[in-house]
Amino acid sequence: MTERTADTATLTPPTVPALEHRPGRWIANWDAENPAQWESVGRGIARRNLNWSIFAEFLGFVVWQLWSIVVVQLPAAGFRFSTNEIFWLISMPSLVGATLRIPYTFMVPRFGGRNWTVVSALLLLIPSTGLAFCVANPGTPFGVMLLVAALAGFGGGNFASSMANISFFYPAREKGWALGLNAAGGNLGAAVAQLAVPVAVTLLAAGTINLPVAGLMWVPLILLAAFGAWKYMDNLTSARGDVAGSLAALKEPHLWVMALLYIGTFGSFIGFAGVFPKLIKDYFPAFSSFGIGTVALSLAFLGPLVGSLARPYGGRMADRLGGARMTVAAFAAMAAITLTMVWTLPMKNFWLFLILFLALFTASGFGNGATYRMIPVIFALHSRAARTGAAPAATQKLASSALGLISAIGAYGGFVIPQVLNAANTATGSYTPAFYGFVAAYVLMLAVCWACYLRPAGHGKGHV
Structure with a gap:
């Protein structure tokens, strides 16, 4: 021994x-x-x-x-x-x-x-x-x-x-x-x-x-x-x-619904974190960095910072108010903030641009935490396994497998967002069409979340 x-x-x-x-x-x-x-x-x-x-x-x-x-x-x-x-x-x-x-x-x-x-x-x-x-x-x-x-x-x-x-x-x-x-x-x-x-x-x-x-x-x-x-x-x-659990999770419609929502929340966070320094440089080159003595400081770090800090609070508020409600609220905020940002760009006001983008990061962080919180609840209450009387341990195992797969699918947003911005800029010389596309995606995801988890005829209103 x-x-x-x-x-x-x-x-x-x-x-x-x-x-x-x-x-x-x-x-x-x-x-x-x-x-x-x-x-x-x-x-x-x-x-x-x-x-x-x-x-x-x-x-x-x-x-x-x-x-x-x-x-x-x-x-x-x-x-x-x-x-x-x-x-x-x-x-x-x-x-x-x-x-x-x-x-x-x-x-x-x-x-x-x-x-x-x-x-x-x-x-x-x-x-x-x-x-x-x-x-x-x-x-x-x-x-x-x-x-x-x-x-x-x-x-x-x-x-x-x-x-x-x-x-x-x-x-x-x-x-x-x-x-x-x-x-x-x-x-x-x-x-x-x-x-x-x-x-x-x-x-x-x-x-x-x-x-x-x-x-x-x-x-x-x-x-x-x-x-x-x-x-x-x-x-x-x-x-x-649990490879078998992962294969079983792939057959659950809820996995694909939640993967879509997670692309909108975490995908937005990681995607915008990646492009934020370039967007600042392209829109406001004079503010791309600030000289402090002999060093240069970029304010781009503020975006992922507020998004990261908001994530646990999104999960905590989801515990109190419901993950679906918080996710719907997050997508509504993200759509409204993105529209406001696009409409105010002609003002060429860097500080307004920065504040709005930080608000967008914050909303994505809240949604990130809320969406992640929804997954184990949904699989415990509304998965096929739960509806056929599976034991709680089995649905928990299924939810664990789903979390890994959903986190992987959601991370593809980090690839999609830069590529959509690049495509818009190549085709039109402007990022604006891409931002309108993101607004449409947030509205769609809001509607999907509401239809699946909040509407009276949906699954477990008020419990997700």
Whole structure:
């Protein structure tokens, strides 16, 4: 018996299943739903794993968003790419990241949460150092740049494995808050990257920019995250993959409805986070950055910041008022704000533009939290399995599978939004048609949410 096992056996009451600590930081007999085990030893272990999971996922979002920040600096570094090529560099990480979320969901049961966190963190070294090498030479071919930008999708995949891992550690009564913290901590990576990178690449650069720093500055933190996960996180033998559950979830109509709504909420958040620096530069070039001494500061970070902070509050308000009501309200606000932003653009007022876009990020964050909160409730009450009398444990398992798939599908919004803006600009020379398209999409999603989950003849009015 190891020293850790002996300590646990001494501290744990006889009625509690004794945790067995195996080599490689594997834990057997984990049962978060057992109150005695949870209160005696489980909560501390879960919190330690959550803390390092948040840090690793935070860095995943940082790397995922790096190219959206770097592209606005490329002309000053001597690169001559077309607007179309710039939008591909912005959107490619989201395309790859969304796709990787599907296999990443199954990596935790296959390799262990601690082991996969180490691997997924170390994978971030490839796009971060690759970016540094690419932007150091203005002669780097666009194809190489696009490939390295695609590798930044590793950071987007981290969300799925991180959320799957933490869900195994927490009991159902605390799972929502833990997953909310994990998600919000990751989302904040987009804001911190957009704040820190412009400062870092101009610091001590004597009026120029040092673009390789945008990638290299994160290497020590990535190594720290990998070491911390290796040293302090754990694998659970009870974490089991559920491919059959995922296949069953795909047959549920509610999965596709909620995926559409999540594209509108999270997809808007990650999509606009990616294009916000470029939109500011294109519409208000004088305000693209602010000189503070020898460094340049971009206000683009404020968008993902307020969106990230709004997410947990959206989930909390959904608990009190209903997720469907909050989601409908969020889409109504997003449509109204987007229309107002388009109609006030001719005023050429940067501060009004910034305030409206921050309001749009806030509404998307609220909707993000509310939509995510709806999913387990819908599958518990209105899924085919629930209607045919399946046990609560079965519907909970189905909802867990659906969450991973919906988060992957929703992340494709990060690819769609830049590409729609690019198409509108190519066809008309203006982004305005794209924004009108987004308004129409928000109205459609509002109508779908109301028809499916709020109208009197719908499913469980007032309960979703």
